[in-house]
Amino acid sequence: MPDERWNELFAALRSNRDRAILALGISNAARASELLGVRGVDVDWGDQLVRVERKGSQAEQWLPSSPESFIWLRLYQSEGPPLDPQAPLWWTLRRRDHGEGLAYQPMNYEALRAVFRRANALLGTNWSMHDLRHTAALRMARDKRLTLRDVQTILGHAHLSTTADIYLVEEEEQVIARVQEYLADREERAKHPVSPTAVASGYEASDLAVLFGGAQA
Template sequence: MAGFVESERDLGLIRLPRWGRVVQAADVVPWQVVDPDGRPVEPVQRFLRDFVAQGNRPGSVRSYAYVLLRWWRWLVAVGVDWDKATSSEVRDLVLWLGQAAKPRNSPRTTSIGTAGTVNPKSRKRYLGDQYEPRTVRHGNAVVRSFYQFWIELGGGPLVNPVVLDRGGRRPNAHHNPLEPFRAEGRLRYNPKVPKRKPREMPDERWNELFAALRSNRDRAILAVAVSNGARASELLGLRGVDLDWGEQLVRVFRKGTDAEQWLPASSEAFVWIRLYLAELGSLEQNEPLWWTLRRRDHGDGLRRQPMNYEALRAVFRRVNVLLGTNYSMHDLRHTAAIRMSRDEALSMRDVQTILGHVHLSTTADVYLVEDEAQVVRRVQQHLVDREQNAQQLPPPMAVGYDDGDLSVLFGGRSQ
């Protein structure tokens, strides 16, 4: 019986077409995937509508839309309809992403020499032009959920093309009939992700970064961030009413859950906020706390507008150029978490609460780490102690002498 022969694609020759795009829409689905004619892609639109109905936020909808746009472009490139896709298409896309360069709107200029390298000061890796393993894994998860949605509706392929690798085991083999069924197994074509340590900023580097800031607004934002590890999106959402001056607390709305939470901030952070507000002037209680000046095509010069993430990134770009580093806002979250986890007065449950992690294991696995510098110092001291102890021991006894006789002669054991 002749075996099934699958034709292999020459992945090196495949180029994704500029098919379709993701657009923002004034609709219940805030982000949509449209075809080259500007019409929403119906299978994706129905999936995203269901995704929004599950309570997911616009940022997640946008992320899923871009993943599905890349998947659609891949299907166009290989000539396969979306409802006829198999695991071969998923496997080939993973292989293609492993060797392809990410598309860029403009070529690299100053960053061409640092892409993919490690900064000697911050010891952080610069982003490269290749797709990261986490990006591929996220894409596989999104595509699998898309096809799972359509399989439940009775559409799409009969089998989800993003298959699970269960190692030959039957799923839910030891299932308790009183418990709900759960998904088992990992996605077969998920690349391995190296475990990375949290990006702690040493105190001397933090002092250099803070001294390089040019405004009280920037000093206030970074001082709050390094106090409690709040995310950039959470801090940028602060309003005047979200400040508790008496208790020195700031109220944030957590990313993902949108849950309200009051977080402590240092007295120094509130001093910088006070200095910033004195320069800003009047601020209504329900207005955004952080403002920036931007020039718009209105013929009236600079105009004040709420600060967004791109403006915050510009702050770090200026400082990084000055210091020769590549720090980001998320490094402050890591720094705050490491500082809190090493304080004996705080438990890991305290750190989990402040960081807003759902599971304690997330906090412990990521931030309960040893300081490498301290480990190196302890090992160096261990080597010095061994060398000193070796020098204090008497030389070994020559062959032919009795250990008991030497002990009587010298008043002790000769070892």
């Protein structure tokens, strides 16, 4: 997802809850089910970490998240019901079964999909939480400060090869630009060949002649 598309999607969101959960998703690459399972006790405000239960392995893992996502999370919490540390972090207002008005209920996957449906209908797009995870992973994989092992750890992949196969991809335009630069450089060097003595001063001319295919000494 290009940055400008992300900005459009974020601007289309209607609540601080939605902004918080999507901002977390695009910064820490957690899966939808993993973020929906976060409880109040799973948020480390001081170190800006969120603990998730990994899909598949069920292992718990702390994920670093962006300062911006924590700002939206704080704004969301200031609006909602008092938070029990052991209760789910994400809530939604739903009408009671017997027509007794609205009540807070834990946010489920269908409610999260509805967030995207509303935004997509407004924008004419088809974004999903998986797009946020994929975008976050590509951003990390293309940052020279992070190793592929770093990215694997954040994504929760069991095997490094899985991360490499999916995210060690290059944009075609970048590949073409680098190859064109390489070819142009080769052509320029061919116009101005470097003599052996220019790169090997201090050596005997007869030795260089042998090394570079000249007459035998």
